[in-house]
Amino acid sequence: MDIDELMRRLSELYPEDYPDGFQDPFFVLISTVMSHRTRDNVTYPSAKKLFEKFSTAEEMAEADVVEIEALIRDVGFYRVKTGRIKEISRILLEKHDGRVPDDMETLLELPGVGRKTANCVLAHAFLKDALAVDTHVHRISNRLGLVKTKVPEKTENELKKIFPQRYWKHINLLLVKLGQNVCRPISPRCGVCVLNDMCPKILL
DNA sequence: AAAACGGGGGC
DNA sequence: GCCCCAGTTTT
Known part of the structure; x- marks a missing residue:
């Protein structure tokens, strides 16, 4: 081969190259969590819509759960994912100075982040191998x-x-x-x- | 190892 | 209308 x-x-x-928004690690992280078991052509527009309203971990942590749910209603598992987005945002603020971690071990501590999602963040947001x-x-x-x-x-x-x-x-x-x-x-x-x-x- | 979470799109 | 889908967590 x-x-x-x-x-x-x-x-x-x-x-x-990477879609618009991928220069922001937080967008890569959240949109990738949203993408689980959901097609890209549904996920991406929904993530863009969400980030038009809330674009940082701080805004996301403050945001009303019902409002986030309404914004990402098109993706599957949207209630579960909304809970994960809120919790991820809270943890980033509380433990990581509002920033997305750039190592596998710390990423895996976030709810809804498994090996696939962590690797996507490392590759697309931090351009790691x-x-x-x-x-x-x-x-x-x-x-x-x-x-x-x-x-x-x-x-x-x-x-x-x-x-x-x-x-x-x-x-x-x-x-x-x-x-x-x-x-x-x-x-x-x-x-x-x-x-x-x-x-x-x-x-x- | 298998179930559960869930709504959009293709057919 | 039915069936499948960018995974992760829980049982």
């Missing part, structure tokens, strides 16, 4: 024959052996886009996939 060629094709297909494995990354890696495990943490380590370190932070966003539009969970559109000729199409 020619990894450089694979990344070249995906970068050419999805050339845009983190590799976030979600269902898209996992599924596509399996179809490409790059990994053969169901354990996300194993997938992360396997991919880190295969991909040069400079690519790690870009893998999640690129494969999520491919996973939504082309390499879908059910009935993937292999005919229009830029990776078609290098894909063994395992476990379609």
